[in-house]
Amino acid sequence: MQWxxxxxxxxxxxxxxxxxxxxxxxxxxxxxxxxGTMENAYRSHQFDKLWPEAIVVYxxxxxxxxxxxxxxxxxxxxxxxxxxxxxxxLNFFDQMLKTFKEDYKIDDxxxxxxxHSNGGGFTYLLWATRADVFAAFAPSSAVxxxxxxxxxxxxxxxxxxxxxxxVKPAWQKLMCNLILKLNSCDAEGKPYGAYxxxxxxxxxxxxILYVHPGGHVYPTAADEVVVKFFKGIEKQ
Numbered sequence: 001m002q003w004x005x006x007x008x009x010x011x012x013x014x015x016x017x018x019x020x021x022x023x024x025x026x027x028x029x030x031x032x033x034x035x036g037t038m039e040n041a042y043r044s045h046q047f048d049k050l051w052p053e054a055i056v057v058y059x060x061x062x063x064x065x066x067x068x069x070x071x072x073x074x075x076x077x078x079x080x081x082x083x084x085x086x087x088x089x090l091n092f093f094d095q096m097l098k099t100f101k102e103d104y105k106i107d108d109x110x111x112x113x114x115x116h117s118n119g120g121g122f123t124y125l126l127w128a129t130r131a132d133v134f135a136a137f138a139p140s141s142a143v144x145x146x147x148x149x150x151x152x153x154x155x156x157x158x159x160x161x162x163x164x165x166x167v168k169p170a171w172q173k174l175m176c177n178l179i180l181k182l183n184s185c186d187a188e189g190k191p192y193g194a195y196x197x198x199x200x201x202x203x204x205x206x207x208i209l210y211v212h213p214g215g216h217v218y219p220t221a222a223d224e225v226v227v228k229f230f231k232g233i234e235k236q
Contacts, residue, residue, distance in 0.1 A: 001014050001099070003092065003095045003096065003099065005088065005091050005092045005095055006086075006088070006091070008062070008088065010059070010060070010062075010092045010095075011038070011059075011060050012038055012057050012058055012059040012060060012096065013038040013039065013041075013042045013057075013058040013060075014055065014056070014057050014058070015042075015047070015048040015055065015056040016055055016104070017052055017053055017054070017055065019053065020055055020104040020105065021103075021104055021105065022105065023053075023105060024105045024106070024107040025053060025054060025055050025104060025105060025106060025107060026051065026053065026054040026055070026107050026110035026111070026112070026230070027054065027055045027057070027100055027106050027107070027110065027111045027112070028047055028051070028054050028055070028056045028057065028111075028112045028113070028114065028230065029057045029059065029093070029096075029111075029112070029113045029114070029115075029126075030045055030047065030056060030057065030058050030059075030113075030114055030115065030119075031059060031061070031078060031113070031114070031115030031116070031118075031119030031120070031122050031123060032058070032060075032061060032076070032115070032116065032119050033077075033115075033116045033117030033118050033119050033120075033141075033218075034061075034064065034066045034069065034070060034075055034076070034077040034117055034118035035066075035069075035070065035075035035076060035077070036061070036076065036116075036119070037060060037076065038058040038059060038060040039058075041058040041119075042058045044218070044220065045058075045220075045223055046220070046223045046224075047223060047226075047227060050223060050224060050227040051227045051230070051231065054110075055100060055104060055106070057096060057100075059092065059093075059096065060076065061076040061077045061078050061089070061118075061119075062076060062077075062088065062089075063075065063076060063077075064076065064077030064078060064079070064085070064118070066118070069166075077118040077119075078115075078118050078119060078121065078122035078125075079122070079125070080118075080121060080122075080125070080145065081125065081145065081146050081147060082125065082128070082129050082147065082150075089122060090125070090126075090129060090130070093126065093130070097111075097133065108235070109135060109234040109235040110135055110230075110234055110235070111133055111134050111135055111235070112134060112135055112136050112137070112138070112230045112233075113126050113127075113134055113137050113138070114137070114138035114139065114140070114226055115139060115140065115142070116140040116141055116142075116159075116218040117140070117141045117142060117166070117167065117216065118142070119140075119142075120139035120140045120141055120142025120159075121139070121142040121143070121144070121145065123137050123138070123139040123142070124137070124139050124142060124143070124144040124145075124147060124148075124151070125144075125147055127139075127144075127147075127151055127154060127156070128144065128147035128148075128150035128151055129147070129150070131151070131152050131154055134154065134235070135155065135230070135233050135234055135235040136154065136155035136156060136157070136229065136230055136233040137154060137155075137156045137157070138156065138157040138158075138159065138226045138229065138230070139156075139158060139159070140158075140159035140160070140218045140222070141159065141160060141161065141164055141166070141167050141172070141216050141217075141218065142167060142172075142175075143167060143171050143172060143174075143175040144175060144178075148175070148178055151178075151179075151182060152182075153182055153183045153184070153201075153203050153205040154183070154205055155183075155201075155205050155206055155207070155229075155233045156179055156183070156205075156207050156208075157196075157207070157208035157209075157210060157225070157226060157229050158172070158175065158176050158179060158207070158208075158209055158210065159210040159212070159218065159219075159222050159226075160172040160173075160176070160209075160210070160211055160212075161211075161212055161213070161214040161215045161216060161217060161219075162211060162212070162213050162214075163213065163214060163215045164215055164216045165215060165216060166216045167216065176207075176209055179207055180199055180207055183199075183201045183203060183205040183206070183207055184201055184202040184203045184205070185199035185200065185201045185202075185205075185206065185207050186199055186200045186201070186202075189209070192208055192225065192228075192229075193224075193225050193228070194221065195210050195211055195212045195213075195219075195221075195222075195225075196208055196209070196210045196225050197209050197211075204236060206233075208225070208229055210222055210225055
């Protein structure tokens with residue numbers, strides 16, 4: 001699908017179930033990492049197979065200077081904070097959401113975002129700036145950087161690799177502790193499948209920490225846990 005945002009053409013690969021115009025459908029946005037593409041994001045995830053009733057959107061980023069790599073901005077990515085690059089990606093998100101709400105029967109209580117690395121950072125930015133739209137978030141290999149103080153309590157799943165050489169595990173652990181505190185989660189978690197721990201929340205905003213032994217990657221097995229988590233969360 002294509003949109004024109006300002007004077008820029010934007011696009012996304014979208015999986016649309018056959019029932020999307022007649023039956024209320026969940027909506028998942030999936031943001032690739034820096035240098036990624038919507039095609040690779042689609043191929044590396046299995047959300048359409050794990051939740052065939054949901055509309056799944058894989059947007060394409062534009063050339064963006066990287067925080068840790070690619071300072072010249074020769075590769076695709078996402079804005080990093082509110083106001084960055086004239087909010088080109090937040091505006092893109094707003095237009096996509098408007099289109100899906102106009103053209104399909106979207107379940108307003110079941111809109112979700114996930115993303116890896118720079119896409120995980122953009123997921124955190126959506127949490128900071130568009131929290132009321134979403135039921136839950138699942139960023140991977142990312143931290144909220146400058147917008148951490150703008151987050152409001154929301155169900156979330158954070159995915160991280162114990163050997164991440166780019167977004168250091170120590171940074172991500174600080175981020176996870178911030179989310180657990182923000183969401184008034186229990187100190188003790190419960191097993192939620194391989195690598196995943198579920199932390200109940202007094203405020204109704206549970207957190208899952210998915211800590212795998214790999215590096216700066218999004219593990220395929222995490223898809224199943226993300227979908228299981230999203231399916232259990234509706235916007236209050």
